[in-house]
Amino acid sequence: MTARTTRRTAATSRIAAVCAIAVAGTMLLTACGDQTKGGSTTADSTKSSSTGASSPADLLPQDIKAKGVIKVGSDIAYPPVEFKDKSGNVVGIDPDLGAALGKELGVKFEFENGTFDTLISGLRAKRYQLAMSAMTDTKDRQEGIDSETKKKVGEGVDFVDYFTAGVSIYTKKGDDQGIKTWSDLCGKKIAVQRGTVSHDLAKAESKKCTGGKKIAIESYDTDLEAQTRLRSGGADAGSSDFPVAAYAVKTSGGGKDFQLVGEQVEAAPYGIAIAKGNDQLTKAVQAALNAIIKSGEYDKIIAKWGVEAGAVTEAKINGGS
Known part of the structure; x- marks a missing residue:
């Protein structure tokens, strides 16, 4: 998923119109934002020279490997990013990407419903390991700054960026x-x-x-x-x-x-949010995202939901501004 303050918040002083909008049969998300600047990247998603890991799963913290589950906080009322279908199943862009990332990491992504503006506090309280909910990666969120008052309100989070969208x-x-x-x-x-x-x-x-x-x-x-x-x-x-x-x-x-x-x-990147201090998990998620981008699975999922122009070509950490 708003981009929400937890995207779904970009710097409020930056309000520039970008791109024309088109909706014809399927949704077409205008190609917005420069995904080549800012943030850190992993050149090879299947091997880390610093850790010697041979796959994204090797980068996962041992306690998560043992449980076999990553709990994901999400506001599951934001179609088509995440929502419940007529049968009550959680579906959408984020759940599909979560399932693909879980395969790469050898664990199951379990989405848990939460009010959007409480997801980051849920990370701090360790109710979830990740928050994935159309959440915009911004410097304020990275640094734990309230976007309106500009006061420090928390430790902040790290983001693995996976999509681009405007408002x-x-x-x-x-x-x-x-x-x-x-x-x-x-x-x-x-x-x-x-x-x-x-x-x-x-x-x-x-x-x-x-x-x-x-x-x-x-x-x-x-x-x-x-x-x-x-x-x-x-x-x-x-x-x-x-x-x-x-x-x-x-x-x-x-x-x-x-x-x-x-x-x-x-226009700004959506990011998978992870509480500060969990560098190993952050790198594992980044590597898994790069792996599904490289394999083509990412593009299949994005195309399924008709939002191809918002796709990214590599995973970045804290690429938002």
């Missing part, structure tokens, strides 16, 4: 109310998921509004709740990470409920 605005279909950019939201009401990039952007833009026309912001525990509020007419617009907004536009009401407006902004 989109959507409205009721046929009723965009002249909304094309974030500044057009001044004097209007937006529904968003709490703790996401969309939430932070709305707060940052509202401060820029003039003439007393601030943005009225309603925040919810899940993105699906925010969509329901917009669908019922309780808000003028909604905002989510592009894959999520595009999926809602395509599927809600058979494609009759919503429409995308304007362009994506805040």
Whole structure:
């Protein structure tokens, strides 16, 4: 999965439109962001010269190997990144990638549902070993800085970056109310998921509004709740990470409920979050991701969900800005 504050938060001062949006039959995620700069990389995903490991599984901490399970915290209400199908099974981009990574590491990835803005604290409390939930890799998160107050609130986390996405605005279909950019939201009401990039952007833009026309912001525990509020007419617009907004536009009401407006902004990498001090696990996950990229399994999964243009070509650690 918002990009959420735990993406789904990018630096609120950086609001630049990037790329044109297209949704035609399948979702097309605009090619955004430069995945060649910043962060550290592993040149060979199947061998580490410093450790002598011959496979990603060799890099795993022994206690995780013994248990055979990696617990993954995730807000499982963010289709198509992670959600439950009609049978109650956890499906989506992240679960599919988790299954592929688990094969490389010789363990099972078990996704556990949690409210998005509590996932990082769950890592600190060791409820999970990883958080994988469309979470944007940012310097603030890496350093444990609150994105709004800029105060230190925790130890921070490390990220293994695995996808790139921007943020989109959507409205009721046929009723965009002249909304094309974030500044057009001044004097209007937006529904968003709490703790996401969309939430932070709305707060940052509202401060820029003039003439007393601030943005009225309603925040919810899940993105699906925010969509329901917009669908019922309780808000003028909604905002989510592009894959999520595009999926809602395509599927809600058979494609009759919503429409995308304007362009994506805040293109940034999604990262698998790992608590600081777990360097061995971080390197193992990075090596496993590089392995499935090299084998082509990664591309198959991304193509399955129609978001090929958000794919990365190598795993990076802390590549976000």
